[in-house]
Amino acid sequence: MEYSPILHSFHVVPSSYVKNKLLVFCVMLSLWVYMIYCCVGYCSTVPNLTYGSARGHEADAAADSQGSSQGASRDLLNNESDLDSRGDEWDEVRGEARALDDNNVITSSLLNETESKKLPRAIIIGVKKGGTRALLEFLRLHPDIRAVGAEPHFFDRNYDKGLEWYRDLMPKSSEGQLTMEKTPSYFVTREVPARIYTMSKETKLIVVVRNPVTRAISDYTQTRSKKLDIPSFESLTFKNMSAGLIDTTWSAVQIGLYAKHLERWLQFFPMEQMLFVSGERLITDPAGEMARVQDFLGLRRVVTEKYFHFNPAKGFPCLKRPEGNSKPHCLGKTKGRTHPNIDPEVVQRLRDFYKPFNRKFYKMTGQDFGWD
Numbered sequence: 001m002e003y004s005p006i007l008h009s010f011h012v013v014p015s016s017y018v019k020n021k022l023l024v025f026c027v028m029l030s031l032w033v034y035m036i037y038c039c040v041g042y043c044s045t046v047p048n049l050t051y052g053s054a055r056g057h058e059a060d061a062a063a064d065s066q067g068s069s070q071g072a073s074r075d076l077l078n079n080e081s082d083l084d085s086r087g088d089e090w091d092e093v094r095g096e097a098r099a100l101d102d103n104n105v106i107t108s109s110l111l112n113e114t115e116s117k118k119l120p121r122a123i124i125i126g127v128k129k130g131g132t133r134a135l136l137e138f139l140r141l142h143p144d145i146r147a148v149g150a151e152p153h154f155f156d157r158n159y160d161k162g163l164e165w166y167r168d169l170m171p172k173s174s175e176g177q178l179t180m181e182k183t184p185s186y187f188v189t190r191e192v193p194a195r196i197y198t199m200s201k202e203t204k205l206i207v208v209v210r211n212p213v214t215r216a217i218s219d220y221t222q223t224r225s226k227k228l229d230i231p232s233f234e235s236l237t238f239k240n241m242s243a244g245l246i247d248t249t250w251s252a253v254q255i256g257l258y259a260k261h262l263e264r265w266l267q268f269f270p271m272e273q274m275l276f277v278s279g280e281r282l283i284t285d286p287a288g289e290m291a292r293v294q295d296f297l298g299l300r301r302v303v304t305e306k307y308f309h310f311n312p313a314k315g316f317p318c319l320k321r322p323e324g325n326s327k328p329h330c331l332g333k334t335k336g337r338t339h340p341n342i343d344p345e346v347v348q349r350l351r352d353f354y355k356p357f358n359r360k361f362y363k364m365t366g367q368d369f370g371w372d
């Protein structure tokens with residue numbers, strides 16, 4: 001019989017030594033099997049013991065960014081549910097703005113786990129046809145702003161649904177981000193100042209104002225676009241045309257009495273908590289007005305002139321990517337409608353009618369909007 005070291009060792013070495021060797025062999029075998037599994041890609045299904053924390057964060061970040069894009073598309077669906085919402089047209093550019101600041105993107109995706117829906121800390125409360133959609137869409141370019149695209153009408157039409165209903169409409173945001181909404185009818189609705197104050201007396205309020213005569217014509221143009229057989233602007237303006245008595249109960253006229261509406265807000269909020277944006281300058285100098293708005297909200301000045309491109313055919317500033325030369329995005333067809341020609345005498349009568357109210361408004365706000 002040939003000499004066999006293995007057999008020999010079996011005979012001469014104590015059995016505990018053999019057991020130990022077998023144990024080591026089994027461990028080695030398992031490790032090899034494990035490594036082969038890794039090579040063919042099964043590791044992702046097995047708890048990662050080797051570099052668990054590093055890979056774990058990468059995976060979380062990927063899942064988070066998926067989460068945030070889902071959030072964005074939910075926001076987009078909200079937009080589509082509202083007639084006035086044209087926010088979707090601007091989303092591509094908005095994404096571009098976010099990509100501006102890499103740190104911000106990384107931070108926000110890592111923070112996504114702690115993101116939650118919050119009540120707005122700033123609201124664009126008016127005025128109807130002032131340029132509120134343009135302002136909201138310009139603001140949505142800012143990475144520190146999360147805004148709901150549709151108009152929630154919570155404080156005027158849906159107040160009985162409660163604050164949780166309202167909060168649920170908001171997009172998710174991280175701690176450093178500011179949640180916003182716009183509903184232009186708030187500025188003229190009697191109950192709204194007290195209700196916003198009850199939610200939070202710290203709420204920042206923004207009002208986009210526009211020459212009340214042009215605003216009234218814009219308002220009328222919108223109504224007429226939906227209902228063709230309405231009386232003329234001229235006949236609706238007067239209670240008694242021959243006596244020249246203006247009908248202040250007609251909402252198109254009433255909304256423009258800015259000083260009167262503002263008085264109600266000042267019973268609840270100090271002037272420092274309100275910002276008045278010129279609807280006219282938002283068209284002629286959007287970057288200048290945006291600088292004021294961002295300062296008021298305590299934000300970095302991210303949305304600057306490099307985001308705007310004046311479209312001569314449309315007659316309005318549109319949004320462009322700061323880099324590259326892709327086509328600028330403009331607001332939809334319902335913004336910037338052609339106004340009907342109004343009898344110049346009626347326009348003059350309205351101007352005269354608004355003059356004292358405008359003066360009072362300039363005095364209250366400390367701003368001359370140059371309408372007279």
Ligand SMILES: Nc1ncnc2c1ncn2[C@@H]1O[C@H](COP(=O)(O)OS(=O)(=O)O)[C@@H](OP(=O)(O)O)[C@H]1O
Nearest residue numbers: 128129130131132133134218316317331335336337
């Ligand atoms: N960038 C840009 N693009 C298009 N339109 C612009 C822009 N900036 C301000 N505006 C003016 O916004 C007016 C509509 O105002 P609102 O968005 O407040 O209207 S609404 O109350 O939400 O229906 C709209 O009024 P009309 O011109 O009467 O249609 C515009 O004059």
